[in-house]
Amino acid sequence: MKRADQATAIAARLQHALLQAEAGQDQSIQRLGRLTQVMTRSRREAGLSATVGQPAFDALARALAAQIEAQSAMVDLHEALAEVKGRTRFRSIRLGGLDKQDDPVPRVTRATGLRVVEDAA
Numbered sequence: 001m002k003r004a005d006q007a008t009a010i011a012a013r014l015q016h017a018l019l020q021a022e023a024g025q026d027q028s029i030q031r032l033g034r035l036t037q038v039m040t041r042s043r044r045e046a047g048l049s050a051t052v053g054q055p056a057f058d059a060l061a062r063a064l065a066a067q068i069e070a071q072s073a074m075v076d077l078h079e080a081l082a083e084v085k086g087r088t089r090f091r092s093i094r095l096g097g098l099d100k101q102d103d104p105v106p107r108v109t110r111a112t113g114l115r116v117v118e119d120a121a
Contacts (some may be wrong), residue, residue, distance in 0.1 A: 023116045
């Protein structure tokens, strides 16, 4: 197998796995959203007060927040893969999903909640 063909095959395999992981994250967030709806509706239909089961809602909120954080980590992963690509023989290979051309995602620092602004004038 030629070196260029091998590089293309490796990049395609990576792209496929990355897209599957992202789809799984999206699906998880959707399912947690659906669970939120079902829990809220069920509590209301059962005639329970908003304080009943609150620890379950708190745990659900933490689970959803963790999934949103995982999405942010995937953005970091794209950036790290782009750096690897730019420094290796993979730099000439174009595959949709690996080369992000969108506007950069604003970063929020954990400690302060402030957004990091790059290239501010």
